Amino acid sequence: MQVLHVCSEMFPLLKTGGLADVIGALPAAQIAEGIDTRVLLPAFPDIRRGITDAQVVTRRDTFAGRITLLFGHFNGVGIYLIDAPHLYDRPGSPYHDTNQHAYTDNVLRFALLGWVGSEMACGLDPFWRPDVVHAHDWHAGLTPAYLAARGHPAKSVFTVHNLAYQGMFYSWHMNEIELPWSFYNMHGLEFNGQLSFLKAGLYYADHITAVSPTYAREITEPQFAYGMEGLLRQRQHEGRLSGILNGVDSNIWNPQNDLLLAARYDRDSLEDKAENKRQLQIAMGLKVDDKAPAVCRGQPPDQPEGAGPGA
Structure with missing residues (x-):
């Protein structure tokens, strides 16, 4: 089985939260179990510097501009990088500027991440194609939607690390991200009158995982679900929501x-x-x-x- 993780951070290359720790450990653990696992990341400066053997796979014109897909390795894990300097080559946080304001083009920066994740399942790399595309948090939330729009060329998993961050953007951005407007409704991408990347992942993924069994139960309740409880209860009823407890890497957390x-x-x-x-x-x-x-x-x-x- 071939698995592609689609995400925005990976420890120790770049970390703003626990998502990075998971991506720093899970792919290697899957490889140890015999699963052919790779990771797709934006080529943020810190990440790009850490992948010293990156080679060009392909170049494409996209709705977000010209990109180069690179492939290299880090700690034994195959890493794909979306090299798009006009989107990702910025100092500091991957999500906001030095004044703590979210980048105004985040909708394109992270829609592109989801689009490339989907295209990987359609042969963007002619020598490797995932059977399962595993997207993480809102940054990669459009991945399952793009896969659905492409006729489900691979199975999809969406992991919720932090339900509070929902990737909300004005609805008119649908004109920019090459998803059909038919996806924009309450049974799809629309949430409180806006486009929600997080809801896209929750709605279109074949399976949803949360970072613990307890959290998987909690996010079906209003006090923890940030408005998503109805959808999450539906996915739970379908048998498509489960919790997998995050572990601690004892090689790192060792006093x-x-x-x-x-x-x-x-x-x-x-x-x-x-x-x-x-x-x-x-x-x-x-x-x-x-x-x-x-x-x-x-x-x-x-x-x-x-x-x-x-x-």
Whole structure:
């Protein structure tokens, strides 16, 4: 089986959230199980620099301009890059400018990502064609829609890492992204009067996965679904929504060899953690006190991920 992951980030090349960690680990794990797995990414500067053996596969004129499809490798995983400097060669965040404003052409930048993902299933690379195209989050959400428009040349999977970000754009952009207007309705791409890349993935994918069984249940409820609960309940009823628990890569999250820690430790030297606590207190401007409790929690700042209401 041949699988293509379509996404916008990959650890350690580029990371803004947990999506990158998954893409940094899952393809390699699938390859270890005998699955021929590759990844498709925009050629953002940090990603492009990390793929040192990239070679040209093909060049195409698209609705978003001229692109070059490259192929190389990173840590044993085959990587396709969409090289389109007019869209992706920008400093800083892949999603917004230095003033934290979303790029005004994001609709084209990420529609192109989905389009190329679909075209890969139609022979864009004449020497490799995926049986399954696995899209991740709103940035790749149009991938299943493009596959549907092309007559489903491959099966599609869509993983929700963060339902809060929905890739919302004005409906008139349908004129620019080469999808039929018949797809723009409540049973398709339309959401609250706009075009939603996230909803495209949820609606058109053959199967949806969430990052844990609990999250898969939660996103069918209004308090966690950001308006998508009706569609997600429908997909759940169809047997097309499931949760797969994200794991931790122990090669990275290992305090025994983590160079970012002031003091490294293992289960036989837990007392060495005290130095890390001391350095954290200093860094945060807190009183250095060995007896003061230190509680840390990592989560997106805009949603109650990892905790129930009232936590």
